[in-house]
Amino acid sequence: MPTFQSPLQINTEHLRILHSNLTTFAADKKGSTITMKRIVEHRKLLGVDKTVTLKELKTIYRNTMKDSHPDKFVDDEAGRLEAEEKSKSVIEAYHFLVSINPETQERYREEYEETTSKSNIHDFYYEKQILVIQHLDGNSYEYIGVPRNTYIKMVNAESPSRFARRHIYGSFIYRKAGVMAED
Incomplete structure (x- = not known):
């Protein structure tokens, strides 16, 4: 451990360690937000809240997929590609929300x-x-x-x-x- 000539003297190694710890803390806080944000985004995409039942979730999922199914855009290539991306997001959101739903966990x-x-x-x-x-x-x-x-x-x-x-x-x-x- 280095000795300091004055109480205010800090060497570069201590600054590096402090910066590393603050960066890790910030990343940890951000990661937690990202994880919970993912849940919120999935719920928002399907227009549901945390009290949604599996039956309601399934109905909402099917209706959303009907509206954004790529096969509806036969002559519109850009629309079809956009619909494919949206349907992938909807499928991911649905499966994720089903997996954390209280009914699934109870089962x-x-x-x-x-x-x-x-x-x-x-x-x-x-x-x-x-x-x-x-x-x-x-x-x-x-x-x-x-x-x-x-x-x-x-x-x-x-x-x-x-x-x-x-x-x-x-x-x-x-x-x-x-x-x-x-x-």
């Missing part, structure tokens, strides 16, 4: 609770405020809006499974990310 709650309470973590990784946890039973879940510092605490925890049970499960919006294939 699979027993499986989720079985996995999170009895199966240890096989692997986990973090990208853009999304924590993906793969369990030994093959199930994998994405937790949305997880702060970077929570992920770092999980990495450093003696037991990531115990840490997740105490601080991740039940604290963040989640969705099933898939099932690992058997070898």
Whole structure:
């Protein structure tokens, strides 16, 4: 650790570390906003709020797809390309919103609770405020809006499974990310 001649003297290494920490903090805050912003944008695209039922969501999705289906633009190439892009966005938004819908989570709650309470973590990784946890039973879940510092605490925890049970499960919006294939 360097010694300073006056209390106000700071070397360039300390400034670099301070800048790095502030940049990481800002990126972490931005990532959280981006993740929640994604949910808001998907809801806005389909014109729904967080209280929408699966049945309503399906009806809205089908009507939106009818209005913007690329096959409606046979002679208009620019319109067809625009409709393709919009329909891709609508499909992505629909599948994402279905996966985080309370009805979907309620339907699979027993499986989720079985996995999170009895199966240890096989692997986990973090990208853009999304924590993906793969369990030994093959199930994998994405937790949305997880702060970077929570992920770092999980990495450093003696037991990531115990840490997740105490601080991740039940604290963040989640969705099933898939099932690992058997070898």
